[in-house]
Amino acid sequence: DTEVTQTPKHLVMGMTNKKSLKCEQHMGHRAMYWYKQKAKKPPELMFVYSYEKLSINESVPSRFSPECPNSSLLNLHLHALQPEDSALYLCASSQDRSSYNEQFFGPGTRLTVL
């Protein structure tokens, strides 16, 4: 199994809602990532988990809350989002955090905040 899966594919939420994005990989990778991608822009790193511990938080607002319940799963909890948070949210994984490891990306969740 060489894929990263993400659910849901699309999500529409109001500014007062609480929702979660899910990501799963079964490649035995020990590093997992959340990226945010706006239209016609490159992905921007949000969080990195290494061996299930948060190792990088790129100064992301607290309305985004990541969670890594185990080595295969990564969640992103959303609360009180703003319309400008509408974007494609990509999950990725790699063997570990070493620089030479390629990252494998999921198909993303297209989030719309009304």
Next chain:
Amino acid sequence: AQKVTQAQTEISVVEKEDVTLDCVYETRDTTYYLFWYKQPPSGELVFLIRRNSFDEQNEISGRYSWNFQKSTSSFNFTITASQVVDSAVYFCALSEATNSKLTFGKGITLSVRP
């Protein structure tokens, strides 16, 4: 600080034409890694190639080839006999041995017309 420049923003070609996507990078590290990713309209970033800074050999994979030149800090990507399925956004990316964060260029939108 690391930086990746993809000066071309949009390229349009007719099927069967050859096309070269340019990538220029900046880094102070002597050890670094360069990547190309493809992002089709579906949204998922697909890993194409990794090249480390000590390996300047060019690589060919089917219709794809990559030219890495340290002297000009470039890592260009050529698609030979382009096909409609090659239509996508292509990102060049860099990670340094001392900083595992992946830095993306702005991406090149390639449109291949039948």
